[in-house]
Amino acid sequence: MTGISLSSAAPSVDSIQTAYMAQVHRRRLYGGLTLLIFVILMVSGFHVADDRNAGGFWEGLHQIGDYPADVLSEAWEKRADLPALMVKYFPALVETINIAAVSTLIGAIGGLFLSLLGTRGLAKWPRLIPLFRRISDVMRAVPEIVIALVLIFVLGGGPVPAMIAIAIHTAGALAKLFSEVSENTDLKAVEGLTSTGATWFQRMLLGVLPQVAPNYVSYTLLRFEINIRASAILGFVGAGGLGYELRNSMAWGPGRFDEAAAIFILLFGTIVFFDQVSSRYRNRLTEGQGQ
Amino acid sequence: QEINEFRIGILGGENAQDRMNSYQCLADYTTEALGVETKLFAPADYNGVIQGLLGGTIDMAWLGASAYAATYLQDPSVVEPVLIKVNVDGSVGYHSIGFARVDSGVTSLDDMEGKVFGFGDPNSTSGYLIPSIEIPQYKDGITMESGAYFGEVRFTGGHEQTIVAVSNGDIDAGVTWADGQGNWEDGYNSGALRKAVDAGLVDMNDMVQIWKSNVIPEGPVVLRTALPDDVKATMTALVDGLHERDADCAYGVAAGDTLGFQPVTHEMYESIVAARQAVIGN
Amino acid sequence: MLQIDTLTKRFGDKTAVDAANISVNKPAMIGIIGRSGAGKSTLLRMVNRLSDATSGTITFEGEDITALRGAAKRDWQSRCAMIFQQFNLVPRMDVVSNVLHGTLNKRSTFATMFNLYPQADIHRAIEILDRLGIAEQAPKRAEALSGGQQQRVAIARALMQDPKIILADEPIASLDPMNAQVVMQSLRTIHEEDGRMVIANLHTLDTARRYCNRVIGMRDGRIVFDGSPAQLTTGVARDIYGAGADFSEAATSTEIETLDRPEVREAEAYA
Amino acid sequence: MLQIDTLTKRFGDKTAVDAANISVNKPAMIGIIGRSGAGKSTLLRMVNRLSDATSGTITFEGEDITALRGAAKRDWQSRCAMIFQQFNLVPRMDVVSNVLHGTLNKRSTFATMFNLYPQADIHRAIEILDRLGIAEQAPKRAEALSGGQQQRVAIARALMQDPKIILADEPIASLDPMNAQVVMQSLRTIHEEDGRMVIANLHTLDTARRYCNRVIGMRDGRIVFDGSPAQLTTGVARDIYGAGADFSEAATSTEIETLDRPEVREAEAYA
Amino acid sequence: MTAAELHDTKLAAEKLFQRKRIIGFGIPAVIAVYLTYIFFAFDLPGLAERANLDNAVTLASDSWSHKVHVTRDNRSGEITYAVEGERKGTYPDGMRPAWVSGDEVTTIDLGGDHFVRYLPDNRTEIDIPGFPLITAQAEGRLVTTNLPDDLPDWISATDRRVGITTPEGRITLTGARTEVFNYFPGWELFWFTLDSPYHGQGLGTILFGEQLDPNRGNIAGAVSDWWNNAMWRHKDVAWAIGETVLMAFLGTMGGAIIALPLAFLAAKRFSPVMLLRAATRRLFDFVRGVDALIWTVVLARAFGPGPLTGALAILITDTGTFGKIFSEALENVDQKQIEGVSSTGANPLQRYRFGVIPQVVPVLLAQILYFLESNTRSATIIGAITGGGIGLMLTQAIQTQKDWEEVAYYIILIIAMVMFMDWFSGWLRGKLIGRKD
Numbered sequence A: 001m002t003g004i005s006l007s008s009a010a011p012s013v014d015s016i017q018t019a020y021m022a023q024v025h026r027r028r029l030y031g032g033l034t035l036l037i038f039v040i041l042m043v044s045g046f047h048v049a050d051d052r053n054a055g056g057f058w059e060g061l062h063q064i065g066d067y068p069a070d071v072l073s074e075a076w077e078k079r080a081d082l083p084a085l086m087v088k089y090f091p092a093l094v095e096t097i098n099i100a101a102v103s104t105l106i107g108a109i110g111g112l113f114l115s116l117l118g119t120r121g122l123a124k125w126p127r128l129i130p131l132f133r134r135i136s137d138v139m140r141a142v143p144e145i146v147i148a149l150v151l152i153f154v155l156g157g158g159p160v161p162a163m164i165a166i167a168i169h170t171a172g173a174l175a176k177l178f179s180e181v182s183e184n185t186d187l188k189a190v191e192g193l194t195s196t197g198a199t200w201f202q203r204m205l206l207g208v209l210p211q212v213a214p215n216y217v218s219y220t221l222l223r224f225e226i227n228i229r230a231s232a233i234l235g236f237v238g239a240g241g242l243g244y245e246l247r248n249s250m251a252w253g254p255g256r257f258d259e260a261a262a263i264f265i266l267l268f269g270t271i272v273f274f275d276q277v278s279s280r281y282r283n284r285l286t287e288g289q290g291q
Numbered sequence B: 001q002e003i004n005e006f007r008i009g010i011l012g013g014e015n016a017q018d019r020m021n022s023y024q025c026l027a028d029y030t031t032e033a034l035g036v037e038t039k040l041f042a043p044a045d046y047n048g049v050i051q052g053l054l055g056g057t058i059d060m061a062w063l064g065a066s067a068y069a070a071t072y073l074q075d076p077s078v079v080e081p082v083l084i085k086v087n088v089d090g091s092v093g094y095h096s097i098g099f100a101r102v103d104s105g106v107t108s109l110d111d112m113e114g115k116v117f118g119f120g121d122p123n124s125t126s127g128y129l130i131p132s133i134e135i136p137q138y139k140d141g142i143t144m145e146s147g148a149y150f151g152e153v154r155f156t157g158g159h160e161q162t163i164v165a166v167s168n169g170d171i172d173a174g175v176t177w178a179d180g181q182g183n184w185e186d187g188y189n190s191g192a193l194r195k196a197v198d199a200g201l202v203d204m205n206d207m208v209q210i211w212k213s214n215v216i217p218e219g220p221v222v223l224r225t226a227l228p229d230d231v232k233a234t235m236t237a238l239v240d241g242l243h244e245r246d247a248d249c250a251y252g253v254a255a256g257d258t259l260g261f262q263p264v265t266h267e268m269y270e271s272i273v274a275a276r277q278a279v280i281g282n
Numbered sequence C, D: 001m002l003q004i005d006t007l008t009k010r011f012g013d014k015t016a017v018d019a020a021n022i023s024v025n026k027p028a029m030i031g032i033i034g035r036s037g038a039g040k041s042t043l044l045r046m047v048n049r050l051s052d053a054t055s056g057t058i059t060f061e062g063e064d065i066t067a068l069r070g071a072a073k074r075d076w077q078s079r080c081a082m083i084f085q086q087f088n089l090v091p092r093m094d095v096v097s098n099v100l101h102g103t104l105n106k107r108s109t110f111a112t113m114f115n116l117y118p119q120a121d122i123h124r125a126i127e128i129l130d131r132l133g134i135a136e137q138a139p140k141r142a143e144a145l146s147g148g149q150q151q152r153v154a155i156a157r158a159l160m161q162d163p164k165i166i167l168a169d170e171p172i173a174s175l176d177p178m179n180a181q182v183v184m185q186s187l188r189t190i191h192e193e194d195g196r197m198v199i200a201n202l203h204t205l206d207t208a209r210r211y212c213n214r215v216i217g218m219r220d221g222r223i224v225f226d227g228s229p230a231q232l233t234t235g236v237a238r239d240i241y242g243a244g245a246d247f248s249e250a251a252t253s254t255e256i257e258t259l260d261r262p263e264v265r266e267a268e269a270y271a
Numbered sequence E: 001m002t003a004a005e006l007h008d009t010k011l012a013a014e015k016l017f018q019r020k021r022i023i024g025f026g027i028p029a030v031i032a033v034y035l036t037y038i039f040f041a042f043d044l045p046g047l048a049e050r051a052n053l054d055n056a057v058t059l060a061s062d063s064w065s066h067k068v069h070v071t072r073d074n075r076s077g078e079i080t081y082a083v084e085g086e087r088k089g090t091y092p093d094g095m096r097p098a099w100v101s102g103d104e105v106t107t108i109d110l111g112g113d114h115f116v117r118y119l120p121d122n123r124t125e126i127d128i129p130g131f132p133l134i135t136a137q138a139e140g141r142l143v144t145t146n147l148p149d150d151l152p153d154w155i156s157a158t159d160r161r162v163g164i165t166t167p168e169g170r171i172t173l174t175g176a177r178t179e180v181f182n183y184f185p186g187w188e189l190f191w192f193t194l195d196s197p198y199h200g201q202g203l204g205t206i207l208f209g210e211q212l213d214p215n216r217g218n219i220a221g222a223v224s225d226w227w228n229n230a231m232w233r234h235k236d237v238a239w240a241i242g243e244t245v246l247m248a249f250l251g252t253m254g255g256a257i258i259a260l261p262l263a264f265l266a267a268k269r270f271s272p273v274m275l276l277r278a279a280t281r282r283l284f285d286f287v288r289g290v291d292a293l294i295w296t297v298v299l300a301r302a303f304g305p306g307p308l309t310g311a312l313a314i315l316i317t318d319t320g321t322f323g324k325i326f327s328e329a330l331e332n333v334d335q336k337q338i339e340g341v342s343s344t345g346a347n348p349l350q351r352y353r354f355g356v357i358p359q360v361v362p363v364l365l366a367q368i369l370y371f372l373e374s375n376t377r378s379a380t381i382i383g384a385i386t387g388g389g390i391g392l393m394l395t396q397a398i399q400t401q402k403d404w405e406e407v408a409y410y411i412i413l414i415i416a417m418v419m420f421m422d423w424f425s426g427w428l429r430g431k432l433i434g435r436k437d
């Protein structure tokens, strides 16, 4: 084979074959081991969970529809009341959405600063980058429920503890997503502004934000979606809103299942609604920028 | 018919792990008596235990009267009451206590017009069911609808939360349970107030009693009906004899000093069942 | 051995290939030229059965290819390898695995699911890679290779199929002149040494002239030229490309050394 | 007016600029040449205070530039505009806004936040754009412009700063010859008409010769030549670029019409 | 450009800036209006009133300190010493803290020259510097004292109850009991409870010293006593964390395993039947929209409380989320690779295996591992409602509001757990997919 055979001084085919076969065997071994470990973890994990659960998986499986059936049959019987009940609980829904909206707003602003201060090339105090990163790591790691419960103790019940708790977690989570975007910003524009004598704030506002805004908004919307759920969940532990009403009506059981159903419809509808709207809007925001 | 494990559900009132610890001795005796593994479960609220009993995933629990009624109303055949706790003075009841902060100026339900009133768990007898029936009887015009007589009626989630909410001023008054024996300044002999005082959470000098219910029957120890008869018999005897066998263990299980347990039947709770049906509907 | 008879492909209104007739009697190296959209890819894809013909037939050694279904169709595909402009390798898998994909049709589904290939196949794959001068790349991921190397991996995959026919759809369009030469030379060598039929879509005239012993020109789905490279005059080329008098052959050139053109052998090979 | 005194910049072991001395007494158009890595960019960035000097001083009209901090530093930057090879505009913003960024140092953060630029500034921005022949582009996004237009926007931003000195770091390196000529001509006009000092890094000799009245040559961080374009013989250039005898000036050329070179005026302008 | 054109351009530019200003002011204005509305809707003015700073102080100080109760039962005259006043922290008979002395008269040294003396006949003396000596006598339900009428605000007194709070400690007197609380920094009994022979022993002694318990080796004994510590219950805490991680692991992996085949049904490329595709997508939307929390409640009837229920709830929700993400990933696969594999005569399964799976695996793995971390947080919350695990321990510890040091302990553990899972999933991602993709 003239002209293209470049394998003159290279290792012989035999040694390549041997080396490759060794690699194949190693890969099969590791692959097999990984699979084995995973299967063992899954199976044994399932057994531990099954064992530590009150009811077993197989015994419970056929009853899975009992509870929804109870709720649905009662709700169906009293279906005429549902619209009125939904109106009754609408203010609670508004509160839940408000909690999500404010905490997303505050969290996004916090996340914005944390990410700018924690990104190489943009940070105002480059030495403090690790500090701001750790801060956002910790804020992200704390589950909302932890802060909410502590704040309920200090501030009393109501929407504010939930709002603060979700905002803190949101700031941490968004800071991470935002930094991934801002790490890829084009620093040329920032340098251009620096050369005119712009302050840090002006550089961020005019040089960075216009570049990252679409991605930031898209992530914020995604977070809003998540926060609606979070805000409903925190209601379960006393932070007000729809979650609180849902927990009570479910606790009462039969007799109030129509209320549970009404609240559930409100909550489900809201989640699906915002989910659809935001995912449509997010697609629009990010599709324009082919990379 | 065989069972291969025995599952005991524990109602709220204490730290989940403290509850588990208090019941561990009972679990050990059960394992010994039945020869099967015994597991303890402490769900976050009353409803967790009720669902467990209904779904057949919990075999025994010591319920509140209203929680028993809730279970009974959803499925009368699923559990049967077997025992009831006897107080030191031989009585088998306790009270729902309405209370407020001294500095709030509230001294009776008359002062509560337009103010915020707090219940505990919706499935609690003293924290919701009985007060929601008896308080409106206090005088004409009181209802438990938010915005009617009271400015707002709220559920705090449990007895502890009610006490904290009152002492924080989140709510103007609330209801919780106490045996009604002993002194107010100690938080009575037993009950949620006493526990809060013991924990240094509240100073009873800052609190004032504004209402007290009639005697409420203690909740029953229930067993799942579907359990084999010999298991039911063994467990009834075990709990019944617990006080004689191991007073410390009985103290933990019954959350305080008692004279032990005595047999009880469904009839004892018929009025509570009726009350619950009236309030919550079925 | 290969007969293409009034083969037609329509996409909606658009006739991509319009009653094409080609007949090949012995293994040849055939270049198909024509401008973008002429229907070259569509034709090759129908031969490999990646897409179905609207009408017409393809017959190979007496067997009606267009009628094959299911396993028989896949068996045909394994005998008729295809090379793509964008290489169409699995970038995250190593080179040898990519080459071994050429044996998928012969091995049991179960074994392949777990990447269990016989050792003999693995050895052969590396030998083929060696023949193409890229054996040292064997354990690397395909995506780590240069374009020219990737295309050689694709050729190795094709050879692994041990095919009667190799179809190549603009195999050098994404490559720089240096790599283009290596790849075309490889195809030529395979044709000469193994006696396999090679049909290559090419978008440059001089490549077709240099490496092929038969050239087919397409324009708007129709075959407008079929002859030896020598018959491919500038006038004919203008015709094929539909260009005006300003058409300069060099405009389509990708050659490095346009002077050193080897003799076109077997120019008389086509029927 | 501008004195650079034993200015040095080290990155770790690497000395990017090595004890550079430059003294300019009156506004001149100065070209700095040298091959890649010679330290040209580093030198300019220190003058604009985009990076700090390791040692040495820069003095402008008696003021020690290297010692400035915070607001005083930013004030200096506003008097000393910089133009970059990659234009360094804000791509997603419109052209006028980009030009108005030249006034940032004079405006409060609050005002810039709400786009509260005075009407006079907006008018002036348009006038500057007009002077550079791109007023029609005013409402477009910067990224929608061609490279040459973007560089003229960058020059407009610099003019908006009304600076004493304009620094230009290879302003034409990313441009095609046609646009390069327009941009260099603009810089030259600004120097001549406004009397501003222009210091431009250039990587091609002929551009420096054509537009500048003083040329500084750098090699490995040191200033190895400082004189008039006329003094810049091929021998000297070889020295600067460290090239062998095969060095041909044309190799660095970006000119379109190398013949039509205007007379270099004010060649005696440097100290 | 002519003068007229230039003028027009200027006008146009002015208009442009006017528009920008409207947006520039408009967005902050809308936000400000909304926040004002929230300010009143959430009753922030009232919050200052409702906020209880004492609670904050209790929380902050209690979380790093502990108290020891010295209690005299005024009926029996018996004195007990207990850490945090708990049974399991009670000093065994014959043992008492070093700052308590005396037999007839029990003197409690609170530090800073504050002394409390339990005298016979239920009398008590409280000696606080800068304040006259307080004497008190408990009789029946009453407490009589020599306290003056106008009291400083750190003393609250009625004839039935007296409470004194000083920086050194707290004293309460009622007819039934006299109690002193002495505060110390640190988490007492964290390693060993009082009944363990290893309590108060240094690490050196335990590792290298002589055998403290005749029946057990030092290290084995110490580890076992620490593990079974009744006060801090390290064993239960470890199990709870294990359960929480288990819920997240089973839920995430199970969800992914179920979602993968379903995602093919929902992806346009692989599922030609429109109806089936739409049905699968709606199913994903439904299980996702219901939310893990509600699934937990629904499943509690069938499976009862416990980690399996939590895991199944996460599994169901994640099936929806993964289904959506996976099917999007599948729709974006590069056709070239599939075609390359098809052209060799591969059958459909082989096509998926080599044309599709290698492409989507990095995306899927990255998502799965990301969710593993985020589900650890969800599992904490779900646990608080039904499952159990560390979430339940935390919520109950907070709701019963007495053991703030335990709350602090749980919070630290939870944060450490989530950060560990974050690090671990990142590490695994790096191992499996390669740092850069």
Ligand SMILES: Nc1ncnc2c1ncn2[C@@H]1O[C@H](COP(=O)(O)OP(=O)(O)OP(=O)(O)O)[C@@H](O)[C@H]1O
Pocket (backbone or CB within 6 Å): C011, C014, C015, C016, C034, C035, C036, C037, C038, C039, C040, C041, C042, C043, C203
């Ligand atoms: N899947 C398809 N759907 C609709 N039209 C198609 C499709 N594939 C190809 N065509 C059309 O068929 C015609 C022939 O396309 P084909 O790709 O075969 O041309 P080609 O000669 O290979 O061109 P190129 O050099 O650009 O690859 C073109 O007009 C193309 O737009």
Ligand SMILES: Nc1ncnc2c1ncn2[C@@H]1O[C@H](COP(=O)(O)OP(=O)(O)OP(=O)(O)O)[C@@H](O)[C@H]1O
Pocket (backbone or CB within 6 Å): D011, D014, D015, D016, D017, D034, D035, D036, D037, D038, D039, D040, D041, D042, D043, D203
């Ligand atoms: N931030 C930095 N960190 C480390 N070394 C640097 C840095 N910036 C520049 N250098 C080094 O300093 C030397 C001078 O770089 P400089 O960019 O000034 O050269 P230049 O003459 O502008 O070259 P070019 O024509 O490539 O722009 C180079 O060797 C470069 O590698």
Ligand SMILES: [Mg+2]
Pocket (backbone or CB within 6 Å): C040, C041, C042, C169, C170
């Ligand atoms: Mg094509």
Ligand SMILES: [Mg+2]
Pocket (backbone or CB within 6 Å): D040, D041, D042, D169, D170
């Ligand atoms: Mg440079």
